[in-house]
Amino acid sequence: MLDNIIGVNEASNIARLSPGTIKNYCASKIILSKKIGKTWVIDKTKLKEWVGMKNIVNTLNNNYKVSGEDEKYATYYEDFKHLKDTLNIEDFEEDFDIKVNELSFPIVVFDSGGTLDGYVFGTDARREDIMEVADDYFTSNNDDGVWEFEGYNVFEESDTLRFEDKEGEVLGYVSINEDENQVEELNLGADPISDGWEDGIGNVIGLDGWGSDE
DSSP: OGGGEEOHHHHHHHHTOOHHHHHHHHHTTSSOEEEETTEEEEEHHHHHHHHHHHHHHHHHHHHBOOBSTTSEEEEEEOSHHHHHHHSOHHHHHHHHTOOGGGOOSSEEEEEETTEEEEEEEOTTSOHHHHHHHHHHHSOBSOTTSEEEETTEEEEEOSSEEEEEETTSOEEEEEEOOTTTOHHHHHHTTOOTTTTTOBOTTSOEEOSSSSEEOO
8 A cells, every 4th residue: 555655756757747736736636645744645546547637638638629619628627626616516417327426536528519418538447448539529630640749749751750849849750650550549649758659769759868768
């Protein structure tokens, strides 16, 4: 049990957020944690679930029309209070045929035309399942072969994917493998850096220097 309890610095590395931001999220109860004296202790499993859902939401926002462009929305709810403050819980449970107390927060809700008619995903849902539904439900932003992520963009060339940071500096390239079909994976919501993709010479790609040996 104690192996699952971590401090602010380790949480900062996992979430790729500053220690100060982690402390603020703990104090705001966005991250499941407990304060012992002056020290925050954090549930590592719950933190990873939270980070995973935040990454999915970032991918949805960057790569699909999820803000009502086609009268379809992807909405993120941090916790039960956030959901309760935004929606009528009884209507929500009836329309989605789901019990709120069975959900693992945070959740993301797909709905159409401002009505509660769509899909609800909690942290127990698999990323690939969420993205597969999203690919059918929403219109893609990637008609031009560009995928946007937090901190970097991916551009499709003839036989490679070009990675650039937000300032336009080229980070590196990954060859498009027809067998693995990276473009299809990107369309289904893969996040190359978070997912640990490798470049052509076996190095894990990352923002801090292009390749690093594992």
